[in-house]
Amino acid sequence: MTETVDISVDFAGVRLANPVFTASGTCGYADELTDFMDINLLGGFITKSVTLKPRKGNPPNGGRIVETDSGMLNAIGLANIGLDAFIQEKLPVIEKLTVPVFVNVAGETIDDYVAVVQRLATEQAIAGFELNISCPNVAKGGISFGTEPAQVTEITSAVKKAAGEKVLMVKLSPCVTDISVIARAAVEAGADALSLVNTFTAMVIDIETRKPVLANRTGGLSGPAIKPIAVYLVNKVYNEVAKERGIPILGLGGIRTASDAIEFIIAGASAVAVGTANFIEPGCAVKIIEGIKKYCVRKEIKNIKELIGCLEQAQIDPP
Amino acid sequence: MTNELSKPNKGVFDAVVFANKQIRQRFYRVGLEFSGDGAAAFGKAKAGQFAELDLSCIALPPIEGIAEDLRDAAERKILLRRPFSFCDVSSRREKTRVDILYCAVGPATLRMTTLSAGNSVSVIGPLGNGFQMPAGKRTALLVSGGMGAGPLIHLAKTLATDYPDVEVIAFAGAKTKTELPFERPLDEISQQLGFSLHEFARYGVESEVATDDGSVGYKGLITDCFSKWLGRRSLSAKDTIIYSCGPETMLAQMARIAGERGIDCQVSMERRMACGIGVCQSCAVECKVNGSSETIYKLCCEDGPVFDSREIVFKL
Numbered sequence: 176m177t178e179t180v181d182i183s184v185d186f187a188g189v190r191l192a193n194p195v196f197t198a199s200g201t202c203g204y205a206d207e208l209t210d211f212m213d214i215n216l217l218g219g220f221i222t223k224s225v226t227l228k229p230r231k232g233n234p235p236n237g238g239r240i241v242e243t244d245s246g247m248l249n250a251i252g253l254a255n256i257g258l259d260a261f262i263q264e265k266l267p268v269i270e271k272l273t274v275p276v277f278v279n280v281a282g283e284t285i286d287d288y289v290a291v292v293q294r295l296a297t298e299q300a301i302a303g304f305e306l307n308i309s310c311p312n313v314a315k316g317g318i319s320f321g322t323e324p325a326q327v328t329e330i331t332s333a334v335k336k337a338a339g340e341k342v343l344m345v346k347l348s349p350c351v352t353d354i355s356v357i358a359r360a361a362v363e364a365g366a367d368a369l370s371l372v373n374t375f376t377a378m379v380i381d382i383e384t385r386k387p388v389l390a391n392r393t394g395g396l397s398g399p400a401i402k403p404i405a406v407y408l409v410n411k412v413y414n415e416v417a418k419e420r421g422i423p424i425l426g427l428g429g430i431r432t433a434s435d436a437i438e439f440i441i442a443g444a445s446a447v448a449v450g451t452a453n454f455i456e457p458g459c460a461v462k463i464i465e466g467i468k469k470y471c472v473r474k475e476i477k478n479i480k481e482l483i484g485c486l487e488q489a490q491i492d493p494p
Numbered sequence: 495m496t497n498e499l500s501k502p503n504k505g506v507f508d509a510v511v512f513a514n515k516q517i518r519q520r521f522y523r524v525g526l527e528f529s530g531d532g533a534a535a536f537g538k539a540k541a542g543q544f545a546e547l548d549l550s551c552i553a554l555p556p557i558e559g560i561a562e563d564l565r566d567a568a569e570r571k572i573l574l575r576r577p578f579s580f581c582d583v584s585s586r587r588e589k590t591r592v593d594i595l596y597c598a599v600g601p602a603t604l605r606m607t608t609l610s611a612g613n614s615v616s617v618i619g620p621l622g623n624g625f626q627m628p629a630g631k632r633t634a635l636l637v638s639g640g641m642g643a644g645p646l647i648h649l650a651k652t653l654a655t656d657y658p659d660v661e662v663i664a665f666a667g668a669k670t671k672t673e674l675p676f677e678r679p680l681d682e683i684s685q686q687l688g689f690s691l692h693e694f695a696r697y698g699v700e701s702e703v704a705t706d707d708g709s710v711g712y713k714g715l716i717t718d719c720f721s722k723w724l725g726r727r728s729l730s731a732k733d734t735i736i737y738s739c740g741p742e743t744m745l746a747q748m749a750r751i752a753g754e755r756g757i758d759c760q761v762s763m764e765r766r767m768a769c770g771i772g773v774c775q776s777c778a779v780e781c782k783v784n785g786s787s788e789t790i791y792k793l794c795c796e797d798g799p800v801f802d803s804r805e806i807v808f809k810l
Binding site: 200201202203207208210211223231232234235236238239240241242243244245246247249251254398399451453454455456457458 | 502503504505506548550570571572573574575616618765766767768769771772773774775776777778779780790791809
């Protein structure tokens with residue numbers, strides 16, 4: 176019965192068997208999770224950030240994460256193996272996957288981003304890139320590229336040239352006055368897709384020591400705590416930018432269940448990514464895919480496209 | 495047909511609680527039983543490995559049962575799993591039982607105290623690398639601080655079973671008598687030849703005890719107690735191995751003591767973890783790179799939690 180439902184999605188020209196990705200930084204480079212899930216069942220896979228040179232990440236002193244109510248703060252600092260090791264060690268694993276793979280790219284300078292993308296743009300195994308201009312946990316680069324419209328334009332157009340035929344998805348920070356301004360800048364500079372939202376800059380204080388719990392002072396808040404804000408921001412960008420330009424949105428922020436994912440799709444996301452939930456239930460993305468199918472059957476939706484951005488007006492009571 | 499090789503080494507399994515007992519004050523011991531693939535995976539669990547428990551759906555104890563200083567913490571909703579090492583693992587008739595020693599100190603462990611026989615808990619594991627066995631050694635010294643006793647009790651059992659020729663001695667320290675995570679009242683223990691902590695004695699392992707306030711055993715730090723003991727014994731460094739688990743300040747001292755005497759020492763480190771399976775990068779441990787001043791960050795969950803003490807850069 177569920178076979179009659181089509182949940183495949185055309186995502187900026189890439190065909191996804193279903194609309195569920197795993198988010199960058201929550202499933203490594205795909206080879207770490209083989210005991211827990213079949214990556215090929217996903218709609219798409221996004222790697223952990225890759226930077227030009229390896230990065231150790233933030234010092235571990237005092238811890239790089241802290242849990243909060245229904246959420247967590249992380250301040251990992253883009254720890255990753257770097258481009259060369261990615262090509263040598265991880266690309267061969269990715270080449271064996273059938274799922275479309277997007278490489279999350281980060282850097283300290285525009286040249287860093289361009290160098291990584293240029294090198295990977297000819298790799299058959301890669302469907303596209305997710306441009307991380309929204310990491311809140313690094314001193315240089317990261318979020319600073321994603322909060323000034325002029326900088327968003329500059330970095331997006333530079334990377335777009337380097338990306339060639341590959342899909343360029345720009346990952347937006349929610350820590351801006353108007354996310355639509357940033358989204359518009361990215362789209363006008365050539366972004367093929369948008370992913371939103373990255374984490375919210377946040378702080379937890381130890382009241383005994385009166386110090387921030389994280390040595391980095393702040394961390395990025397993720398998890399169910401941010402979901403309603405993320406749903407709102409996806410809907411805002413969909414209405415104000417993405418819809419009229421036909422740019423697909425990858426919605427993320429606190430998704431744990433199929434219902435969460437469906438909220439994002441109704442809000443305007445063409446696909447969704449599961450992040451923090453992978454830490455708690457590795458493999459939950461597969462359950463979410465099944466749940467989306469069941470919802471479609473129950474609601475007699477033949478094709479998931481009917482659901483994308485179908486948000487209805489709320490009932491407004493007369494004053 | 496399934497054979498041993500086709501069974502997963504680790505995974506997400508549901509365990510059934512068979513016992514959950516308060517052993518003293520805030521210390522508890524919970525027993526989990528695995529069947530099927532979980533029994534096979536945990537049947538191979540080694541001392542020093544750990545598991546991630548999902549405690550988010552477990553009920554809190556009644557508010558009046560929660561100590562004043564934990565009431566705010568108790569009200570926090572929990573999201574992430576919590577890592578625990580094992581104090582015992584035993585397999586029998588296709589089932590594997592895993593015992594965890596824990597201390598109720600926060601929102602997750604407080605919930606854990608309400609688990610009762612028959613309850614189901616989601617467990618990821620077994621994870622990480624356990625203690626390496628003492629190949630070629632004659633003496634194994636197990637040194638714990640507070641809750642660090644758990645995995646060393648498990649190790650004592652493994653050594654007694656698999657290395658009967660190795661002499662094993664345990665050292666257990668805590669701030670005060672009531673913070674030693676052992677079940678039997680310590681007053682009744684003969685002090686003739688050090689201590690006989692039942693948890694170690696059942697494997698033929700003698701113990702020494704230290705408390706910061708001297709309420710039982712040596713008065714002072716377990717590392718001082720251990721260091722003095724080591725000074726009184728003329729052990730051959732190359733025939734001896736130290737295994738240690740406890741607070742990081744203590745492990746740093748153990749690394750120093752072992753280093754000065756040229757004794758091999760394995761330490762079990764602790765970090766806050768989100769995933770426990772090597773993807774979140776939360777649990778970094780700064781490690782020396784052989785033969786250089788450079789350091790790298792290894793992951794406590796995947797590269798550890800047990801490390802060679804010479805490897806760790808302790809920052810205290």
